[in-house]
Amino acid sequence: MSQGPVRAAIIPAPNQPIELQEFDTPALEPGAALLQTLFSEVCGTDVHLHHGRLTGVPYPLIPGHVSVGAIAAARGPITDVLGRPLHEGDVVTFLDVHETCNQCYHCRVTKQTTRCPARKVYGITYGAEDGLLGGWSDAIWMKPGVKMIPLPSELDPETFIGGGCGLVTALHAIDRGEVRLGQSVAVLGVGPVGQSAIAFAALSGASEVIAVGDPADRLAFARRMGATMTLGLDIPASDRAANVRNRTHGFGVDLVIEASGSPDAVSQGLDMVRDGGRVVVVGHYTDNGPVSVHPHWQINRKHVEIRGCWGSDYSHFHRAVELATRFGGRVPWREMASTRFPLEDAGKAVEAVEQQRVLKATIVPS
Amino acid sequence: MSQGPVRAAIIPAPNQPIELQEFDTPALEPGAALLQTLFSEVCGTDVHLHHGRLTGVPYPLIPGHVSVGAIAAARGPITDVLGRPLHEGDVVTFLDVHETCNQCYHCRVTKQTTRCPARKVYGITYGAEDGLLGGWSDAIWMKPGVKMIPLPSELDPETFIGGGCGLVTALHAIDRGEVRLGQSVAVLGVGPVGQSAIAFAALSGASEVIAVGDPADRLAFARRMGATMTLGLDIPASDRAANVRNRTHGFGVDLVIEASGSPDAVSQGLDMVRDGGRVVVVGHYTDNGPVSVHPHWQINRKHVEIRGCWGSDYSHFHRAVELATRFGGRVPWREMASTRFPLEDAGKAVEAVEQQRVLKATIVPS
Amino acid sequence: MSQGPVRAAIIPAPNQPIELQEFDTPALEPGAALLQTLFSEVCGTDVHLHHGRLTGVPYPLIPGHVSVGAIAAARGPITDVLGRPLHEGDVVTFLDVHETCNQCYHCRVTKQTTRCPARKVYGITYGAEDGLLGGWSDAIWMKPGVKMIPLPSELDPETFIGGGCGLVTALHAIDRGEVRLGQSVAVLGVGPVGQSAIAFAALSGASEVIAVGDPADRLAFARRMGATMTLGLDIPASDRAANVRNRTHGFGVDLVIEASGSPDAVSQGLDMVRDGGRVVVVGHYTDNGPVSVHPHWQINRKHVEIRGCWGSDYSHFHRAVELATRFGGRVPWREMASTRFPLEDAGKAVEAVEQQRVLKATIVPS
Amino acid sequence: MSQGPVRAAIIPAPNQPIELQEFDTPALEPGAALLQTLFSEVCGTDVHLHHGRLTGVPYPLIPGHVSVGAIAAARGPITDVLGRPLHEGDVVTFLDVHETCNQCYHCRVTKQTTRCPARKVYGITYGAEDGLLGGWSDAIWMKPGVKMIPLPSELDPETFIGGGCGLVTALHAIDRGEVRLGQSVAVLGVGPVGQSAIAFAALSGASEVIAVGDPADRLAFARRMGATMTLGLDIPASDRAANVRNRTHGFGVDLVIEASGSPDAVSQGLDMVRDGGRVVVVGHYTDNGPVSVHPHWQINRKHVEIRGCWGSDYSHFHRAVELATRFGGRVPWREMASTRFPLEDAGKAVEAVEQQRVLKATIVPS
Numbered sequence A, B, C, D: 001m002s003q004g005p006v007r008a009a010i011i012p013a014p015n016q017p018i019e020l021q022e023f024d025t026p027a028l029e030p031g032a033a034l035l036q037t038l039f040s041e042v043c044g045t046d047v048h049l050h051h052g053r054l055t056g057v058p059y060p061l062i063p064g065h066v067s068v069g070a071i072a073a074a075r076g077p078i079t080d081v082l083g084r085p086l087h088e089g090d091v092v093t094f095l096d097v098h099e100t101c102n103q104c105y106h107c108r109v110t111k112q113t114t115r116c117p118a119r120k121v122y123g124i125t126y127g128a129e130d131g132l133l134g135g136w137s138d139a140i141w142m143k144p145g146v147k148m149i150p151l152p153s154e155l156d157p158e159t160f161i162g163g164g165c166g167l168v169t170a171l172h173a174i175d176r177g178e179v180r181l182g183q184s185v186a187v188l189g190v191g192p193v194g195q196s197a198i199a200f201a202a203l204s205g206a207s208e209v210i211a212v213g214d215p216a217d218r219l220a221f222a223r224r225m226g227a228t229m230t231l232g233l234d235i236p237a238s239d240r241a242a243n244v245r246n247r248t249h250g251f252g253v254d255l256v257i258e259a260s261g262s263p264d265a266v267s268q269g270l271d272m273v274r275d276g277g278r279v280v281v282v283g284h285y286t287d288n289g290p291v292s293v294h295p296h297w298q299i300n301r302k303h304v305e306i307r308g309c310w311g312s313d314y315s316h317f318h319r320a321v322e323l324a325t326r327f328g329g330r331v332p333w334r335e336m337a338s339t340r341f342p343l344e345d346a347g348k349a350v351e352a353v354e355q356q357r358v359l360k361a362t363i364v365p366s
Helices: A044-050 A157-177 A192-203 A216-225 A237-247 A263-272 A295-300 A314-327 A333-337 A343-354 B044-050 B157-177 B192-203 B216-225 B237-247 B263-272 B295-300 B314-327 B333-337 B343-354 C044-050 C157-177 C192-203 C216-225 C237-247 C263-272 C295-300 C314-327 C333-337 C343-354 D044-050 D157-177 D192-203 D216-225 D237-247 D263-272 D295-300 D314-327 D333-337 D343-354
Strands: A006-010 A019-023 A033-042 A067-074 A091-094 A097-099 A139-142 A148-150 A184-188 A208-213 A229-232 A253-258 A273-281 A291-293 A305-308 A361-363 B006-010 B019-023 B033-042 B067-074 B091-094 B097-099 B139-142 B148-150 B184-188 B208-213 B229-232 B253-258 B273-281 B291-293 B305-308 B339-341 B361-363 C006-010 C019-023 C033-042 C067-074 C091-094 C097-099 C139-142 C148-150 C184-188 C208-213 C229-232 C253-258 C273-281 C291-293 C305-308 C339-341 C361-363 D006-010 D019-023 D033-042 D067-074 D091-094 D097-099 D139-142 D148-150 D184-188 D208-213 D229-232 D253-258 D273-281 D291-293 D305-308 D361-363
Touching (some): A006 A343, A019 A343, A033 A157, A033 A333, A067 A139, A148 A314, A157 A192, A157 A273, A157 A361, A184 A263, A192 A216, A192 A253, A192 A314, A192 A333, A208 A216, A216 A229, A237 A263, A263 A273, A263 A291, A263 A295, A263 B295, A295 B263, A295 B305, A343 A361, B006 B343, B033 B091, B033 B333, B033 B343, B044 B343, B067 B139, B091 B157, B157 B253, B157 B314, B157 B333, B184 B192, B184 B263, B192 B208, B192 B253, B192 B314, B208 B237, B229 B237, B237 B263, B263 B291, B263 B295, B291 B295, C033 C091, C033 C157, C033 C333, C067 C139, C067 C157, C148 C314, C157 C192, C157 C253, C157 C273, C157 C333, C184 C192, C184 C263, C192 C208, C192 C216, C192 C333, C208 C216, C208 C237, C216 C229, C237 C263, C263 C273, C263 C295, C263 D295, C273 D295, C291 C295, C295 D305, C305 D295, D019 D343, D033 D343, D067 D139, D067 D157, D157 D314, D184 D192, D184 D263, D192 D208, D192 D216, D192 D253, D237 D263, D253 D263, D263 D291, D343 D361
Parallel strands (some): A273 A305, B184 B208, B184 B253, B208 B229, B253 B273, B273 B305, C273 C305, C339 C361, D253 D273, D273 D305
Antiparallel strands (some): A006 A019, A033 A067, A033 A361, A091 A148, B033 B067, B067 B091, C033 C067, C033 C361, C091 C148, C305 D305, D033 D067, D033 D139, D033 D361, D067 D091
16 A cells, blocks of 8 residues: 555535545554555445435545455454454455444344444445545545454455445345245345345245346346346336236235335335235335325235335345355356446546446545 | 024125024034024124125125034034034134135145135125024024134133134234233224234233223223223324333334224334334225325334234134133123124114224124 | 056055056046156155054055156146146146145144144055055046146156155255355255255355265265265264364354254254254154253253254145256256166165165156 | 442352452442442352352352342443433342453354353352452442443332342243243243243243242242142153143143253153244253253154253343333242342352252342
């Protein structure tokens, strides 16, 4: 890593142009480390951040919540969760959710740390004034206790970045969906979360994986991720539901994963799922408005389960690295973020994602 | 049982006056039996039936889906599910859902017989032309294979009839809710299903059981069923939700059971439940229209589960008899149907239920 | 199907030579059918049957519990579970467990029909005196209500017969194991159930699938079924457990499936599983004696779950056909029963299985 | 709290007489507090500690893992898990398991913190050299981060101490057992864990709660805790199992909780449970040797689940306080520790527990 000041791309304020800024390298307290950034993800959340759609974000902000870096410096012995020592030069990723308090009702009683109000997220809830705590930067400051995971040599870092936060979120959603071998799955939405959900449904042994969304090139990519059937949004919603039921002997799929962010998709998912099936709602990370549902026909009589799925925790991140390692040769995650941008073009990267020219973009600082 | 023709109260057609009609006693095929009716329930479903609000009902109809009778005649050896022989004179109840096919996708693959399209229900989907297959009658024809359950001597039949179909449905709902010892529960709706849901939540060791509904006398009764707090509908919905959260340290209850039939209650339940909690929707047996829900705030971000709950099967009926036996001394189910009507006043019984003058009524033929 | 008498291979009594016998074709009652047998399985159960190791078997017996045939005759309209009509000429398999009573405590209260005492099984609990109710025969009598499943044209019948009853049983075991994407699995035993369990663990997205057993050629086959590591029984048991822990960062696998029939394997599985993991015991279809386990070290302190897994029901059979259809091109089930025997050599087929010269054998009547 | 040195009862080394020793009050770091001990529990674990039967215990030891005290001093603002501020004078209990690391595989991947190797336990794994970290003392040092729970005014502290660690452990066991309303439960062992398991089974709405153990006075107490039937160990084991099956229509109970510490009880529990039922093994906190089980008859064919249950975490402690508050008037927990001993008689208290003269004893320092 070159000496001297560290460059980072920042969002100065909502809807302001993204610009480069220089930072000092942090003094490392015991247990801290510094990563030389190799790759950092640009995803839809960054578009939301650029437009100020999330609350509690302390602008100016260094975005970049999922990244891969090489340990450039470390103070004191640091180990990963499995107890393996980490060394300078190791290529690692890290859990962007740095802090859950392990003290509150959510952490200790209901054990759903994703709802801990104290959680701090690299690239989202830490601001530039907090330090180098975002990935769109030459270097990232690993505060003590940040969970770093070494990437096995057989895992291409860009495969992991291609999956990125969508891969982790989709894993949580698949877990919530409790898909079983041979079941049928419909995934609504073919963005990064939807694409990884499709891959995970297929890897879980689903007999059918139906992808619903657009545009056409994303549906084509969905087939490569494992979809056995695709339905574009040019087909009217009621026809899409009828198509799904026809494909499943008239009953509907065992599991729907809503990963579109469209409120209507929740209702449409209920029309596609079989009686007694499950609908996981994971696409509504931001507020896109309400939807009308029909308690008698769509919930009560159908005896279905609708499960919200919020965020992800270390366990999902840990298993996501394992899954990318094991299946990265089979699933084309790498191609999901194949468009690289240097640090100074971070604004263009966000634009490419916003305009859906790419599923994701990758920031490559050097 | 007196010889001669058998009287039954029938609904000739939707919205027609209920009248008495005489029937011959059926010739019993092997495995069949005839019950002398002791008590038969009049519940909200019968009001729906009187107004023609359910589909697939073959009028003229002998209503009465949950009943208690004494075996007046039986052809051949008949046993209950536990293998105990049944004899003339035994006081029994029986599963109103006579037929599930055990041949279809729902019965054999997804194992949710409540969705079997072939199911036949005494007092609802059998018509008077099919024979004495409803409880508002001097006698009820037990077709071969109908599951009869002898009432233990320590179970007062009117305790069971007081709980009736609502007791069975509420048990299914509590199972779907997976309430755990010490959790908090809100029950929306204080009709028969809601009242039994309150009792079952309390019997399951819930720390708080909050009843929401009206009128005041039903809320008062809810306290006797086990509610620890009541909220009337005169309190605005948002205040009710705030009250529930205040009672639960600001978090909301672990479980909501919607047993009101109001579409809005689904949304209100989502506002009352804690992050990661469960909302069971059991009140929408008929179509009362749609409701607007907010996927971001009410489902995705809250990480909740919404579970529809349709009908009930033999296992619920079986356990309901056990629970009424075990806890009938503590829970005032008997009072829920304490207003008795002779067969000839069946129309008045329906009227009393419709006007909410009673939670339920009981038909006592002789 | 040629006219005239039907030949069947029978076990006259335990340990007697298997011989051919002629039967009349049955008169078909409404809802019945006759299959021309295409393939019938010979598996370890048949070896047990030949030696009289199962109780309640009415010799003389026509063995053959999993078979594929073409409908030669059918009386009246017959549909499959999905409501599709079946026609003469259709190639089908059928659930060997013909009768569960749908009346008893197991069928109706606990809903585990595999424990129904009334269940009747083709080729096992029906004897030759009951008629053509085993697969080692030119023809098989489908009694009314037998669940036939048409094999899709893309499913090679021998692929399904290769998997056979082991495929169905292994699916039940995998369900009981609730394997999750990316978890690690050890399968103890590499007979037919173990081999399919290995395949299903891999198809479920397990990161590691460790096969334990012998001989070497079965371990080699296990790799082709999806095993990522194999351990022969020449390695001492404690070393095998150490190997499994080493492969899993010292913790042990998330799931063990015991499919060996060796009592010691239950204890060995407990030594291989991680704290909080699961051990499914499916290999003990017959009584092979007791095992010593250590409640403190192996159960209580480890916080594990041990789950017995008995038999299978229609849902497993149904899904097994779907899975063989979907994944039969990838998983070499077909090779598991690649040694064909004509009907007159059924005794040699049993011998080949008993001597472990083949994983399974196939009877091909014509 | 009286000024001056603090007295504590210590076990100097295994099997040495318990003696009083004086300690300085600790200097409180930010977030720390000092409790004036009101009550501290003496349970079977303390007998084990006195005999040196647990590993990793740093003698000399101040025992006492579950205690109630009044906050005598606090440094800085301290809140409980619900965010409520704690003040001097508040009567609190606290989670004895002070430290789980929130960094390891068990804490972060499998989410079973009871298996965290870094966990530190007041009165067990902290020694006297670590400071006032046991309850048999005039004062207890609350290190920063220790989870204190204020006792509501309606909860008599001695009710909570009477239940004590057994109440918390039993709650975990009941959770693992997933008891459902109306099910039947057998509890093997009538020590403190067994007694609370009986109470919790009854509070969960079990229809039958069968207590198995001795001596007679503990069985009599079990009835007061909620048992509906008791079986003494003077009845031969096979007769006990037959009695249990007779009570349950020949099928066996839905759930067995083994809380006896006897290896044979695991096998006996398997003989008492119904097909498809659950056996929770919670009594084997220490090594009492192996047991012979029969995989075919007791596990595989019965299709049962055996679940180990290790320790407990904050969630159980939290809910235990709620349950003691809610149900302490109905369940006689208070009487379980009604024999009080002053600090100087701690040795006699251990003796009384060891000789089973009392279920538990309470140390009351002043």
